[in-house]
Amino acid sequence: MRVTQSMLAGNSLSNLSKSYSNMGKYQDQLATGKKINRPSDDPVVAIKGMFYRTNLTEVEQYKRNLSEAYTWMENSEDGVAHASDVLHRVRELVVKGNNGSNSPEDLKAIGAEIAQLKEDLAGVANTQVAGNYIFNGTQTKTKPVTIDANGVVDTSAMTSTAYNIEVSKGVQLRVNANPANVFSPELFDTLQKLEAGLLDGKGSLEDGDELLGKLDKHIDTILSERSEMGARYNRLELIDSRLGNQEVIASRILSDNEDADIEKVITDLTIQESIHRASLAVGAKIIQPSLVDFLR
Structure with a gap:
């Protein structure tokens, strides 16, 4: 299968979007102190919480x-x-x-x-x-x-x-x-x-x-x-x-059902931030210069 530059860019953006989503989840948990903020986050925890x-x-x-x-x-x-x-x-x-x-x-x-x-x-x-x-x-x-x-x-x-x-x-x-x-x-x-x-x-x-x-x-x-x-x-x-x-x-x-483990959330958020930075760095190297760059 031929791998094009647009495919590399698309996959990189998709992965970065998922990384942002994970960071957002951990930041929400840290801000609210709860494992979930909407039923879709974990339906089982939501039902038990009710x-x-x-x-x-x-x-x-x-x-x-x-x-x-x-x-x-x-x-x-x-x-x-x-x-x-x-x-x-x-x-x-x-x-x-x-x-x-x-x-x-x-x-x-x-x-x-x-x-x-x-x-x-x-x-x-x-x-x-x-x-x-x-x-x-x-x-x-x-x-x-x-x-x-x-x-x-x-x-x-x-x-x-x-x-x-x-x-x-x-x-x-x-x-x-x-x-x-x-x-x-x-x-x-x-x-x-x-x-x-x-x-x-x-x-x-x-x-x-x-x-x-x-x-x-x-x-x-x-x-x-x-x-x-x-x-x-x-x-x-x-x-x-x-x-x-x-x-x-x-x-x-x-509390056991809904409250987040703050120490674990901070650790997970720190790890996710490191992963996100690494993803940005790798993405910058994967996306090679195009022909337009040589025509400048």
Whole structure:
């Protein structure tokens, strides 16, 4: 086969173009720190990267969900703890008012304090976090407890449905307290009867022992709810720890799949530059002077 000058020139230019392309690839890797910059560079790495990035995005979203779950549970637990403290104070007052040694004025003072504690409980039941009522189930925009001018508490708007947050793939965790166990209508009815019995001016608390027994049951119910919330909070912390580990693993796998080995890229780029210079030098020698050069 006859080899012409144009064939030598064409092959030389083609090889130089490939050399430029290789240099460009290594320069892109060095600039971006990634093995590939478009799917066509390596379809397998691109597909795996999409899958790994989806996993990492899911973990990051669940961690954001955890932040909301912590907010709900910590505020709910604080409200339940406060309600427990209030009822213990009410119990102290009932025991004091039920010993038969109090004057009518003393009983009225105790009744007035219980009335204030009742209103305080109603205020706790209406606790809002980021504009949401946390003690009204999924009806977070509805006020669960109202008090009229006579001090009568209305809990008809209260719901006990679970407010769940997805904290892991396929895992829904209840993050609110059950208001029926903390701010039940029976509780406010008991407080109302205690208040009325102490403020009637008779100098004694009728049905004091019976009301005290009901109060103890309410306290036990609240303590049980607080214990159940503590168990859910412990589970939330375990899920948080596991998600943290998953985030580290997912980030490492994604890095192994996509991130370029900078030391290797620099070495390859240096080698390719040397090859390119050699190609230019050899090409200059291969392309011999033409007849035109002799006619000048």
